[in-house]
Amino acid sequence: MDGAPDRAGAVLTVIVPTFNEAPNVPELVRRVGEATRGLGVDLLVVDDSTDDTADVARALAPTAELPVRVIHRRTPEGGLGGAVLAGVRASTTPYVLVMDGDLQHPPELIPTLLARVQEPDVDVVVASRYIGDGSSAGLSGAVRRAVSSTSTAVTRAMFPVRLRDCSDPMTGFFAVRRAAIDLDTLRPRGFKILLEILARHPMRVVEVPFVFGQRYAGASKANLAQGVHFMWQLAGLRFGRMSRFAIIGGLGALANIGIVAAMTSLGAHWLLAAIVAAEVTIAGNFLLQERFVFRDLRHEGKGVWARFGQSFVFNNVETMVRLPLVGLLVNTMHVAAVLATAITIAIAFVVRFTFHSRVVYRPRASSRREQLVEREVEQAVAPPAPSSETV
16 A cells, blocks of 8 residues: 555545546546645555556645555455455545546545535435436436346335435445444345345445536446446345245246146137236235245335235236237247246346335435435525624
């Protein structure tokens, strides 16, 4: 590690994990320095690059407006999440802030995040693209924005309680009270370190909106491999609930297929067989999910009949959408009715899990979040304090 340790009296370490971001580092250091002037902030670059990013950061340190340190990891264990964890371990300030090195996270928001995380009832402040004036406009293309929003919805569905106060668990821009994190529990294996932190710790969360901007220089590092790593991370964090949902869905699928097979073998039309099978398995799946998947959430939100009604209606709508697809496979592509049913059920799995977690068993907003919202509304409508200046 290069550079002096955290200054005595410093309150915040800005941790920037980098991978081949040399063209962005000078502007990053300049803007962070200007935005945090006089706030007691240090900048720590944790670098896994194969270019000269670390050297550029070191060269800027003597003239920067704030202390700049560099950790260059020869072995990038844990990917971006591992880099953040290394930075937190190397810091000694009471608060740490994580942001990307490509300036898609605006440094000018750092003072706001620092002020909020220092409040007595806050553990982590999340810069969210999905509240207020926030936006993900900086993501390149509609496809990436759609993938991002879908991933966020699925992630929140898998952690309905831990993430109920966080609209953007996929963001890489957040500030956290260092004492609120047990570093030994973290197992970073990808680039969504905030999700790792929130999933493993009961955190008091506050959000502020931000606009995800355009890259200052260079190209995005997002690729298929990162997507695979994310899915692996998600499965590792929340294998239990989704796996139980999958097992029950699998049992329901077998029952569905068995009913279709039995009825068509007896001469029934495939459409009638599919309808009967769907209605029987919808009711059976709901009862099993109540007992084995969402048992801990049954008292967090709606009553049982409301849950059943939403589940029943959604599954029937999903069936009405799915059956024409079965018909297309059977009548046009000449796929066997049993195989066509199995294919469409598999496709519908993620959609059904997400809906049930995010809608049917959606927890009520925590009382703390409601109090924070009420406080922010009161502050927004309160008349301005009288000025101490005289005219």
